[in-house]
Amino acid sequence: MGRNIKVNVEYLTRVEGHGNIVVNVNDGVLEDCKLEIVESPRFFEGMLRGRSIFEAQHVTSRICGICACGHSLASIQAAEDAIGFKPSDQTIRLRKLLLHMENLDSHLLHIYLLVAPDLLGVKSFVPLIDSHNKVVRRALRMKKTCNDVCDILAGRHIHPISSIVGGWTKLPDEKALDAMLTYLTGMIPDLNATAELAASLKFPDFQRDTEYVALVSDDAEYPLLMGDVGSTDGVRMNKKDYKKITNEFIVPHSSAKHAKLSRDSYAVGALARFNVNYNKLRKEAKEIAAAVGMKPKVTNPYLNTAAQLIECVQSLYDAIDIINYFKEKGIDHSEAIVVGLNEQKRIKVKAGTGVGAVEVPRGLLFHYYEVDDKGIIVNANCIIPTGQNCNNIEHDMKKLVPEILDRTEEEITLALEMLVRAYDPCISCSAHFLDVRFVR
Amino acid sequence: MTKPKVAFFDFACCEGCQLQVANLGEALLDILEVIDVVEFREVMSEKWNQSFDIAIIEGSITTNHAVERIKEIRARSKVLIAYGSCATIGGVNGMKNNYELKDIRQYVYQEKAEFFDTIPTRSVPQVVNVDYFVNGCPIYPPEFVRVLKAALAGLPYHVPDSSVCIECKLNENVCMYERGLSCAGPITRAGCNSWCVNNGNICYGCRGMVSNPNENGFKAVLEKYDITVDLIMNKMNMYNKCREIK
Numbered sequence: 297m298g299r300n301i302k303v304n305v306e307y308l309t310r311v312e313g314h315g316n317i318v319v320n321v322n323d324g325v326l327e328d329c330k331l332e333i334v335e336s337p338r339f340f341e342g343m344l345r346g347r348s349i350f351e352a353q354h355v356t357s358r359i360c361g362i363c364a365c366g367h368s369l370a371s372i373q374a375a376e377d378a379i380g381f382k383p384s385d386q387t388i389r390l391r392k393l394l395l396h397m398e399n400l401d402s403h404l405l406h407i408y409l410l411v412a413p414d415l416l417g418v419k420s421f422v423p424l425i426d427s428h429n430k431v432v433r434r435a436l437r438m439k440k441t442c443n444d445v446c447d448i449l450a451g452r453h454i455h456p457i458s459s460i461v462g463g464w465t466k467l468p469d470e471k472a473l474d475a476m477l478t479y480l481t482g483m484i485p486d487l488n489a490t491a492e493l494a495a496s497l498k499f500p501d502f503q504r505d506t507e508y509v510a511l512v513s514d515d516a517e518y519p520l521l522m523g524d525v526g527s528t529d530g531v532r533m534n535k536k537d538y539k540k541i542t543n544e545f546i547v548p549h550s551s552a553k554h555a556k557l558s559r560d561s562y563a564v565g566a567l568a569r570f571n572v573n574y575n576k577l578r579k580e581a582k583e584i585a586a587a588v589g590m591k592p593k594v595t596n597p598y599l600n601t602a603a604q605l606i607e608c609v610q611s612l613y614d615a616i617d618i619i620n621y622f623k624e625k626g627i628d629h630s631e632a633i634v635v636g637l638n639e640q641k642r643i644k645v646k647a648g649t650g651v652g653a654v655e656v657p658r659g660l661l662f663h664y665y666e667v668d669d670k671g672i673i674v675n676a677n678c679i680i681p682t683g684q685n686c687n688n689i690e691h692d693m694k695k696l697v698p699e700i701l702d703r704t705e706e707e708i709t710l711a712l713e714m715l716v717r718a719y720d721p722c723i724s725c726s727a728h729f730l731d732v733r734f735v736r
Numbered sequence: 737m738t739k740p741k742v743a744f745f746d747f748a749c750c751e752g753c754q755l756q757v758a759n760l761g762e763a764l765l766d767i768l769e770v771i772d773v774v775e776f777r778e779v780m781s782e783k784w785n786q787s788f789d790i791a792i793i794e795g796s797i798t799t800n801h802a803v804e805r806i807k808e809i810r811a812r813s814k815v816l817i818a819y820g821s822c823a824t825i826g827g828v829n830g831m832k833n834n835y836e837l838k839d840i841r842q843y844v845y846q847e848k849a850e851f852f853d854t855i856p857t858r859s860v861p862q863v864v865n866v867d868y869f870v871n872g873c874p875i876y877p878p879e880f881v882r883v884l885k886a887a888l889a890g891l892p893y894h895v896p897d898s899s900v901c902i903e904c905k906l907n908e909n910v911c912m913y914e915r916g917l918s919c920a921g922p923i924t925r926a927g928c929n930s931w932c933v934n935n936g937n938i939c940y941g942c943r944g945m946v947s948n949p950n951e952n953g954f955k956a957v958l959e960k961y962d963i964t965v966d967l968i969m970n971k972m973n974m975y976n977k978c979r980e981i982k
Contacts, residue, residue, distance in 0.1 A: 339854075342839075343831040347974075354940060355974065358828045358873065361752020405758070409779050420780035422773065425765060433762055440761030451935030453759070454752040454874045458935045465936030636917030636938050637967070 298324020299701060303709050315721065317712050318549075319697055329693045331686055331716060333550035344676040348637050349375045349645070349667045350461050356663065356678065357455045360722055362405070364455045365398040365446070366656025367663075367678075369521065374663040375461045378650025379671060381643055386628055387463040392521050393618045394450055394459060395654065396611040399520070401442035401453060402657035403566065403604035403611075406720045407494065408435035411601045414714050415497045431493065438486050445476050445615075462643050463633045473627070477619045480612060487612055494605045495587050499598040500711060504695045506595070506688055507531075507559050508568035509541070511655050518569075518576040518610055520655040528571050528593060529558040535653035538662045542679050552680070554687040561688040564659025564681045565719060566603035567594060581610040597692050598718045604657075638671060645671040658682055658722050682721045689719055740789035740888060743775040745809055747795030747802050748829050748857070752874040753820035754778055754794055760877055767881070770888065788813045790887055793866075796822040796829040796978070797858045810864040815887050818860040819880060821873035825944040826859040826978025828873070833857055833977050859978050869895050873942035873975065876928045896926040897947055900939050904930035912938050918963045920971055923949040941972045945979070 303319035320328035340359055344352060352375050357368040369391055376383060383391075408431070409421045418424060425432050443453045449468060451457030458466040468476065512526030513519040525541050526532045533541055544553040556562060570577075570585070574592045577585065585591065588602045635642055645667070652663040659681030666675040692715055700708055744754055758764065758779065774784035791813035797803055810816055821827030833856050860866055870883045886893040900921040904911075907930050912919035920941035921933065932939055958965060 339832050342835060343828070346834075351971075351974070355828060355831075358750050358752070361750040361755045361874065364750070364752060405755075409758070413781075419782050420776075422768070422780060422782070425768065433765070436761045436764060439759060443759045443761075451931065451937070452874070454755055457932050457937045460937065632936065634912070634915055634917060634936055634938075636912065636919075637971070639918060639963070640916040 301701070301705060301708065303705065303712065305709060305713060315716070317693070317709075317716060319693070319708070319712065321697065321701065324701065326694065326697050329690060329697055330549050331689050331693065333552040333686065341676045341678060344665075344673045347673055349379060349665065349671045349673055350635055350638050350643075352663075352665065352673060352676075353460060354455075359678065359680075361454050362402050362722060363398060363656045363658065363661070365394050365450070365453065365459070366654055366661055368456055368459055369395055370652035370654040370656070370661045370663040370678075372459065372461050373521075373652030373654060374650045374665045375652075375667075376650065377652065378648045378665050378667045379461075379643070379645045380648060381462065383463060384631060386467075386631055388521070389618055389621065390449065390464060390467075391459065393615055394446065394456065395520050395656075396615040396618070397442050397446050397449070398453065399655075399657050400608050400611045400615070401439060401446070402720075403608050404435065404438050404442065404490075406657075407490070407601055407604055407608075408432075408439075410717060410720070411714075412497075414710070414717065415499070434486050434489060438483055438490070441479050441483050445479050448472050448476050460633075460635055462635050463631055465632060465634050467627050467629050467632050468622070469627070469629075470623075473619055473623050477616065477623070480616050480619065483612060487608060491584050491587065491605060491609070494602060499596070499602065500714065501596065502598060502692075502696055502699070502715075503595045504597065504692050505593075506691070507557055507562040508571040508593075509557060509562045509564050509660060509684070510569040510572040511653060511660060512572060516576060518573055518578070518614070520569075523653075525653060525660065526572055527557060527562065528568075531558060535651045535662070538651055538653065538664065538679060542662070542684060544679065544683070550686060552683040552686050555679070555684040556687060561691045562684065563597070563688045563719075564684050565600055566607050566657075566659075567597065567600040568659060569655060570594065570603040570606060577606065577610055578613055580613050581606050584609050597689075597715060600718045600720065604720070645669070656681060658720050659684060680722070682719070685719050685721065689716055689721075739770060739772040741774045741784070741787070742771045742790045742792065743784060743788045743809075743813075744773070744777075744792045745775075745794070746778070747793070747806065747823070747860075748798040749795030749820060749822040749827070751778060751794065753823075753870075756874045756877055757880065760881075763881075767884070771884075786812070790815045790817060790884075792817045792819060793823050793860050794820050796826050797860065797863050798829055798832070798854055800855060803855075803863055806860060806864055815867045816860075816864070817868040817870065817883060817887055818866045819870035819875050819883075821871065821942045821944075821975050823860045824866075824869045824871045825976060826857050826862075826981075827942070827975050829857040830859075830977035831974060833980070834973065856981065857978055858981055862978065862981055868893055871895050871925060871943040872928050873940075876931065879927055895943070898926050899946055899949075900924045900926050900928065900930050900933070900943070902926055903928070904933050904939075907934055909933045913957060913961045913963075916961070918958075918961070918968055918971065920968065922954050922957060923968075923972070940974055942975045945972065945976055
């Protein structure tokens, strides 16, 4: 007789938000394998109806504390698209800087505080304070640097203040540019040390080919803020077609909706971007990829964490380039704009629909708004990276569990938890998500 | 002396406030010198099944399951701190209470709406007794440290009950009304050092309303700048809708 295994991880730890893993193996046959998203639904799309389009980014950044900047940028993009506002070149470059800082900050949090404890065989970063004090200090120092740069640029990282529909309420002066540059260049030695540490870590070996989806563009830049949507299965679509890309469907065990494109499931995130846009990575990032032995197409989902490291390098150097650009060209301070609820009609509003598609730390994020001629939101939709990944994670679990049935229940549970964590799921975002419950 | 046992819990929220704590950087290690964090799901797998000296609660209460869970945590905690707008005043989750629950569930989850348990949003003090408050969306880190120190020493902490305008004036910002915009500063509790206005934006009222607003003075300001009370109240409802629950 085959083995019976029940895994039941309630409230998965070291992930953002609430989810469970449920696995049921009966007589050696996998009967059930689910990632339950049990985050309380928060109904953001519903709450936006009737509010001003100029408040949308303020509200939607509150969907998630880790990717608050990403949500606000997707929201702003969708809002500007809806009312027909074209942001300036300066505005766009500064938005890219903000997005780089968030990707860097979020990836560092995930690599050091959420994943490293698994790879070092401890339950959290807390025991590492004694055993790996220098590493923990480095992690906290780098995170703080990202936050300090965001403080200068946008008032703060969690729920940015000065980035709004129409541009920026505050623009960095010469002193602010110098301060950001000092912080970022000061981070290079710590990032090099991070790369050395990551190259020494051993990630679990597991392969499952899937479709990887990310922003694509025709220029030379590694696209994060703007572009069409492309995939490793050869899809290329305009962001306007986001519904045809995500094909969302509801499953009873998850307050996050599921998604699929050309196959049963697809993946978004750092590994997807790496697989889709490897050629556009800068030389410093490609060197790290070579050091950790990665070349597309990488089909081991555990390596999403390594892809995040590669992106850290990309974002740090790109951010430095942006600041140097402004040091040379100068900032046009006449562009600073305070809009509030557009009481002064500083921004022209028309009825319409708009889509924002932005690569946030966990993958491609869509915001969609429909506004009336007064700029009031009539309909809203947010499609979250973790929501898109849930279905792919379940398909990974279904392939992984039969491959590791000879292991102990504890080992199986850990392998599954690490798999889910590798995606860096953001459950409060997706709940519209993680615990493992083995049912043996 | 054993260090006080401290646990962090989250309910419906964006988890941004616990990240604000993580963002303290190396200063966090100094805090960890004096407390023993026994449970913190987002960054730790360790769990604790005994009593807590201090429970720090983020998020608002939006499901029946959450009501039971917060009551259970309260029963095991000597001191309970609510931090962030969601926990202290209901925060943005309260906007849900603008709608019939049936309708908003239907709007987001359509025919599958019945899968998702939800009740009108309540702040933590609307469900259990709270000993300390750290207001704001997100929390202002210096205030969090101040409150934690007070809680560890057993001293009281009172959230300022004067308006954001006072701090804003000290920071020498140009008044948003003078710039032709409406701002929730005059009726919102101070303590954030007028964070948003310092960065060129308006106050959204995330720290909750002062207990005794100067209504006549504020109405005069609104009149002077031709702004309706409805517009300001709608703005205040972004964070403060839960105050209507008795």
